[in-house]
Amino acid sequence: MDVAKALTIAGSDSGGGAGIQADLKTFQELDVFGTSALTAVTAQNTLGVQGVYPLSVDAVKEQIQSVGTDIAPGALKTGMLFSSEIIRTVSDMIQEFQWEKLVVDPVMIAKGGSALLQKEAIKCLKKNLIPLAYCITPNLPEAEEIVGFSITNREQQELAAQSIYKMGAKHVVIKGGHGDGEQATDLLYDGEDFHFFTASRIQTKHTHGTGCTYSAAITAELAKGRPIYDAVSTAKSFIQDAIENQLGIGAGHGPTNHWAYQKRKANQQISF
Numbered sequence: 001m002d003v004a005k006a007l008t009i010a011g012s013d014s015g016g017g018a019g020i021q022a023d024l025k026t027f028q029e030l031d032v033f034g035t036s037a038l039t040a041v042t043a044q045n046t047l048g049v050q051g052v053y054p055l056s057v058d059a060v061k062e063q064i065q066s067v068g069t070d071i072a073p074g075a076l077k078t079g080m081l082f083s084s085e086i087i088r089t090v091s092d093m094i095q096e097f098q099w100e101k102l103v104v105d106p107v108m109i110a111k112g113g114s115a116l117l118q119k120e121a122i123k124c125l126k127k128n129l130i131p132l133a134y135c136i137t138p139n140l141p142e143a144e145e146i147v148g149f150s151i152t153n154r155e156q157q158e159l160a161a162q163s164i165y166k167m168g169a170k171h172v173v174i175k176g177g178h179g180d181g182e183q184a185t186d187l188l189y190d191g192e193d194f195h196f197f198t199a200s201r202i203q204t205k206h207t208h209g210t211g212c213t214y215s216a217a218i219t220a221e222l223a224k225g226r227p228i229y230d231a232v233s234t235a236k237s238f239i240q241d242a243i244e245n246q247l248g249i250g251a252g253h254g255p256t257n258h259w260a261y262q263k264r265k266a267n268q269q270i271s272f
């Protein structure tokens with residue numbers, strides 16, 4: 001059986017809604033075999049981040065080496081990378097294995113406000129990792145941080161995408177989750193055209209891990225050989241179903257429902 005394989009290089013969320021846990025659940029739901037390299041352990045729940053424990057550069061490197069030398073992923077993603085030294089190590093390893101289908105989720109700050117990337121590491125992210133990205137998926141505050149200007153309208157969102165494209169990312173997806181308005185609209189720029197992916201904004205506080213889940217879904221689809229436009233389109237449906245059917249877990253900002261997309265599809269098949 002020829003199964004698609006993907007790798008996530010990210011932090012652990014003990015609460016299970018974001019990070020490595022969200023990525024592996026998403027890979028599984030999209031029929032992709034998931035592998036992982038941990039960059040940091042966080043003590044975290046729906047109320048916030050209680051502790052951050054980065055792993056050593058050697059530990060990160062060895063995990064990627066172990067996966068890369070044996071289980072070649074069709075696509076990979078990065079999430080929480082925490083420091084410049086981890087970013088440099090990860091970038092070196094990606095070049096060593098000549099992996100092309102790289103999705104960079106430039107995770108900076110958890111929804112509760114805790115830093116998941118050291119401030120001084122942003123420069124390193126721009127210099128070392130963005131040029132390797134097949135696709136990068138910043139949310140609005142992350143995109144503002146990368147480009148250095150504020151994004152308050154569609155025109156600025158497009159300018160930001162062009163600016164990040166010029167830094168070397170082959171496809172730029174600027175997510176609209178942090179915007180306002182009736183629609184949550186994500187923009188995909190491929191160097192020529194702007195494509196918009198729109199869904200109705202759901203009024204909920206349960207959006208913990210949405211960015212991780214979304215970028216993992218894009219990665220899973222790329223691992224199966226799907227083109228980027230299809231991959232983003234599937235990811236958008238996946239995250240919409242996951243937010244709409246949140247599980248009411250925890251007392252704070254709860255996780256989304258990684259089962260929902262497959263369940264809806266299965267139900268649709270039955271009713272046809």
Ligand SMILES: Nc1ncnc2c1ncn2[C@@H]1O[C@H](COP(=O)(O)OP(=O)(O)O)[C@@H](O)[C@H]1O
Nearest residue numbers: 139175176177178184200201202210211214239
């Ligand atoms: N309340 C919401 N309703 C519908 N879609 C949302 C909502 N919040 C986020 N999204 C979508 O979830 C995905 C992740 O976006 P976002 O939450 O901005 O990322 P991050 O977790 O990195 O901050 C995007 O497709 C975005 O449009």
Ligand SMILES: Cc1ncc(COP(=O)(O)O)c(N)n1
Nearest residue numbers: 011018019208209210211212
């Ligand atoms: C380990 C880890 N990685 C990433 C996030 C970002 O989560 P979100 O997708 O909600 O921005 C997180 N809270 N924890």
